[in-house]
Amino acid sequence: MKWSTRIGRLFGIDVYVHFTFLLLLAFLGFVTWQRTHDVYAALAGVAFILGLFGCVLLHEFGHALMARRYGIETRDITLLPIGGLARLERMPEHPLQELWVALAGPAVNVVIALVLYAGLAFTGGFLEATNLDVPFDLRAMLQRLMVVNVFLVLFNLLPAFPMDGGRVLRALLATKLGRRRATAIAANVGQAMAIVFGIVGFMSNPFLVFIAIFVYLGAQAEAGMVEMQSALEGLRVRDAMMTRFRTLGADDTLAKATDELLAGSQQDFPVIAEGAPVGILRRNDLVKALGQNRRDTPVSEVMCRECATAEAGSSLKRVVESMHERQCGTIPVVQAGQIVGLLTLENVSEMIMVNAALEQRGQALAHG
């Protein structure tokens, strides 16, 4: 994620902290200091937030390690002021797998709360709620942490898709209704919850407003993703590929590529040697290279070589998923090693729009 810095690696997963999170720590320390004029109180306040986000981090590892059991790796985990974010390579499509991955996060907080409960109970019992705000008392801090973990469990299990509880809801619905319908319902419930969060947050806590925005947009994006996946079901790459496009030769200069770029609508150009694609020259890479005085450089030095190709007969759904994963917007389509088309995410969504319009027409006829 942009504006994040890596703080370490655990279980083979990189952990990042977002810049705004550090800002939050500094801000809370400052506010506590200003209120109490006591540096130690300020540090104790920061320590508590760090403890809290330690629990959030373990929560995210709960998701990540459960996903690993199902063969799904996690790209990274990022701590934001509004919580943690584990970026799984992909979401498990099987409902029961999604259920367990979603529950593994809150389960970690249940365990933490129980451990703290047992530890405090066996070493002298609990403090009154009114005595919890003492900044220097370790026991008071641990007891607050216990309470906060219970809160984390309850909050995360609210059915606000794509939060954990919302994923549980989707998984349960999906066993009966199928993934597409289940996601649509869970996303609607999630957006309704987000609106409630937003109103409550506006009256009480700005963080909740940001969580509300995150939930609302997240629900929309995931619902769109599932809609897209189901729209691609059964289609082949050749059904969505463009057949009218320009190519470059490996020895063509960037100057020539620039002319091609500006002459038409195409933004990324497959580079061809003997009829077979050897790379893709992307608009951004081209412009960057032009800024480095490389007008006469051959495109082969600037093109992206890692971009895979797709077979014309492959499953469109799987190819589009892998394009999303690699953040590759354009790939060449081949048949018997020769280029026969160009697949872009833009053109795929164009085809989905057209098909949806034609389907709508079909339904109107069926009803009419």
Next chain:
Amino acid sequence: MKWSTRIGRLFGIDVYVHFTFLLLLAFLGFVTWQRTHDVYAALAGVAFILGLFGCVLLHEFGHALMARRYGIETRDITLLPIGGLARLERMPEHPLQELWVALAGPAVNVVIALVLYAGLAFTGGFLEATNLDVPFDLRAMLQRLMVVNVFLVLFNLLPAFPMDGGRVLRALLATKLGRRRATAIAANVGQAMAIVFGIVGFMSNPFLVFIAIFVYLGAQAEAGMVEMQSALEGLRVRDAMMTRFRTLGADDTLAKATDELLAGSQQDFPVIAEGAPVGILRRNDLVKALGQNRRDTPVSEVMCRECATAEAGSSLKRVVESMHERQCGTIPVVQAGQIVGLLTLENVSEMIMVNAALEQRGQALAHG
């Protein structure tokens, strides 16, 4: 603006109220009622907010009527919870004109405050500040309104471009440094102010957070716009037009247009009769028509006829401005009545990117 409803027309300018503004009124009324359990207090609270936004509306008319003096019309005025927005057709490019248009808004609030001051002073003097929160006292309400107008003047004159004070700053800088440099500086100052607003708002008032976001993005957008205008200076339409594009005949069916759309990268197609453009078939219009069972309809029934054409030798800057104004992303380019190119905003920004990269290289050489 989306989600807005028209409430009237004044001086020939439509006045809209955004849906969230009505929500705000309902919310404030409800909160007051909940606190006081007094319907009249709630209504008085709403009345005060209406009075306040009446002043905001007059402020916007200050801008609009001053702009009219310089021959610039205002498309509409919208009331949002964070203030008013007068959408001028264009901003005056002459610094002194921008200065007067920017100052005319706060000047209205100065006049309102003076009138209220005089009225209250001549009819019995002022209340103590501690007595101002009496909900039913008209004098108390008018005195609060006077104070709020003074606050509006001060707040609007903060140099938070694109707020009024920021426009004053840009206009003053532009007289010395030119518009491009002045805008870049004013936008940087504005974004710094927005960050301050954001932090202060986070600690005190959520509205200020929204104002901060509005100022930050507004500064970015205006700076980008001026950068673009200066990048287009001296260029002709033919310098930026695409020469490789597909056209449709007026009798072609939508089915054929769909094939063209999906076969390549182009999204909008000029429709040609005897070599001359007669309209543009836009992707959105095409998809909408497909949803209405019109695959066999000729494109001439669905194409946009209002889209102007541009002469290849015209000033690129002026043509791009008019495309932005009409929200037209694609127009045909003609010479002697025949189509010779296609101009899209996408391709124009592509050309700006390329030119900026080449210029950067030129500067590196000059320094090297």
